[in-house]
Amino acid sequence: MDTAPTDLSHVRQPIEAANGLPNAHYIDPALYTEERQAVLFDNWSGLATASDVPEIGDAVPITFLGMPLLVVRDRQNTVRVFQNICRHRGMILVEEPRKIEGAIRCPYHSWCYSTEGRLVSTPHVGGPGRNTHDGIDRALLGLIEVRSHIWMDVIWINVSGTALPFEQANADLLARWAEYDKPLYHGGADSRWRLDVNCNWKLAVENYCESYHLPWVHPGLNSYSRLEDHYHIEEAGKFSGQGTLVYRQLKDEAGSVFPDFDGLSDKWDTAAEYVTAYPNVLLGVHRDHTFAIILVPEGPEKTSEHVHLYYAAADTDAGLRARNTAQWKEVFEEDVFVVEGMQRGRHATGFDGGRFSPAMDGPTHMFHDWVAAQMQRHRGTTPLAAE
Amino acid sequence: MSTLDARLLAAHREHDTAGLVTLYAEAARHSVDEDTRAFFLTHAHVFALECAHPQTASLRAALITMGREHPL
Numbered sequence: 001m002d003t004a005p006t007d008l009s010h011v012r013q014p015i016e017a018a019n020g021l022p023n024a025h026y027i028d029p030a031l032y033t034e035e036r037q038a039v040l041f042d043n044w045s046g047l048a049t050a051s052d053v054p055e056i057g058d059a060v061p062i063t064f065l066g067m068p069l070l071v072v073r074d075r076q077n078t079v080r081v082f083q084n085i086c087r088h089r090g091m092i093l094v095e096e097p098r099k100i101e102g103a104i105r106c107p108y109h110s111w112c113y114s115t116e117g118r119l120v121s122t123p124h125v126g127g128p129g130r131n132t133h134d135g136i137d138r139a140l141l142g143l144i145e146v147r148s149h150i151w152m153d154v155i156w157i158n159v160s161g162t163a164l165p166f167e168q169a170n171a172d173l174l175a176r177w178a179e180y181d182k183p184l185y186h187g188g189a190d191s192r193w194r195l196d197v198n199c200n201w202k203l204a205v206e207n208y209c210e211s212y213h214l215p216w217v218h219p220g221l222n223s224y225s226r227l228e229d230h231y232h233i234e235e236a237g238k239f240s241g242q243g244t245l246v247y248r249q250l251k252d253e254a255g256s257v258f259p260d261f262d263g264l265s266d267k268w269d270t271a272a273e274y275v276t277a278y279p280n281v282l283l284g285v286h287r288d289h290t291f292a293i294i295l296v297p298e299g300p301e302k303t304s305e306h307v308h309l310y311y312a313a314a315d316t317d318a319g320l321r322a323r324n325t326a327q328w329k330e331v332f333e334e335d336v337f338v339v340e341g342m343q344r345g346r347h348a349t350g351f352d353g354g355r356f357s358p359a360m361d362g363p364t365h366m367f368h369d370w371v372a373a374q375m376q377r378h379r380g381t382t383p384l385a386a387e
Numbered sequence: 388m389s390t391l392d393a394r395l396l397a398a399h400r401e402h403d404t405a406g407l408v409t410l411y412a413e414a415a416r417h418s419v420d421e422d423t424r425a426f427f428l429t430h431a432h433v434f435a436l437e438c439a440h441p442q443t444a445s446l447r448a449a450l451i452t453m454g455r456e457h458p459l
Binding site for chain 1: 422423424425426428429430432433434435436437438439440443450455456457459
């Protein structure tokens with residue numbers, strides 16, 4: 001039996017009247033499947049980071065919403081994303097992260113692909129010792145490449161192939177953060193971690209968008225980054241988040257700080273901004289470090305958060321990096337109980353998606369509206385007055 | 388089992404890709420007919436591709452000469 005489409009009319013309202021997305025969008029496998037296409041595959045979603053494949057030949061298999069993908073840094077030093085399957089019988093090509101020394105050899109019948117995705121060998125395809133056949137045109141059977149783009153070291157993918165070019169789709173955010181269009185140095189093993197949360201990925205976005213919860217969930221900020229020091233960032237249909245006017249650099253006992261990124265305007269002396277690039281990448285920028293959190297949906301009610309910290313120089317103080325990592329780990333772990341609590345709340349049959357504070361929940365409401373718009377586009381039910 | 392067979396099986400067990408190139412090329416040299424030679428050269432070539440072996444191009448060239456492979 002088909003699931004009836006969810007009613008999104010109450011979501012696509014001005015903030016003072018809107019409800020959030022219905023419960024089904026957080027717990028129903030059918031909606032999870034629908035959003036997989038409408039929200040994540042049809043747009044530019046974050047998958048991994050270029051730092052996950054630092055050297056030529058590095059290959060990392062990733063299952064993204066059930067789809068087997070392979071991130072490869074090819075011989076020309078270009079990062080590519082392929083569907084991780086052989087074009088012969090659909091066998092998974094690479095099971096574990098490893099270095100591809102030469103070609104990618106399928107373990108089943110040994111069809112071989114270059115790191116650029118070309119099919120270069122089809123052993124015995126025409127019979128034993130006969131490696132060609134007129135019916136097998138290798139030019140048509142290369143690896144299926146997934147459209148990808150790298151920005152802020154994040155590998156963004158558009159599985160559907162139908163999104164506008166990344167630079168167009170995200171022009172406004174690229175312009176807002178143009179000053180950070182410079183080399184970002186991943187802090188290394190001590191600057192990356194994974195956090196698994198028992199919630200739908202959208203709740204992590206909704207929480208990240210707003211500063212409204214900071215005084216209660218992150219009380220450590222109250223002494224120096226009060227609610228009134230934060231501002232909304234809202235670009236309808238594109239991205240939303242929050243900024244702070246009172247960023248304080250981390251210092252060690254000697255008063256040392258991380259080096260600043262070159263050429264930043266004075267604004268960034270004391271400002272920091274935190275934005276979700278819709279749909280699933282949480283970004284933060286500061287004068288002396290940036291971060292990216294890639295939300296990978298693991299199921300309707302499970303998400304893995306992949307956190308990466310970046311600095312302005314290749315060499316930074318290990319002690320300071322450890323403290324910065326610990327600081328952000330603490331902050332992100334403080335959010336776990338609220339996102340998991342909201343997730344459990346989605347099983348309350350009387351919950352209507354909730355309401356939004358017109359003054360404080362603008363960025364969050366904007367994300368709900370965007371998701372609803374993607375669903376309506378996918379369903380072919382976009383209201384005439386919208387978009 | 389011949390010693391070559393035993394060495395091949397050991398190389399497979401140990402995932403010794405470069406070793407497999409050498410051993411399959413040896414098997415090809417000792418083959419008594421064209422089809423058998425092409426079979427073993429194919430294996431040598433595939434494993435050479437996989438590990439970027441220095442003999443990759445010459446193994447492919449040999450197969451091309453036999454009419455059993457296309458140029459890249």
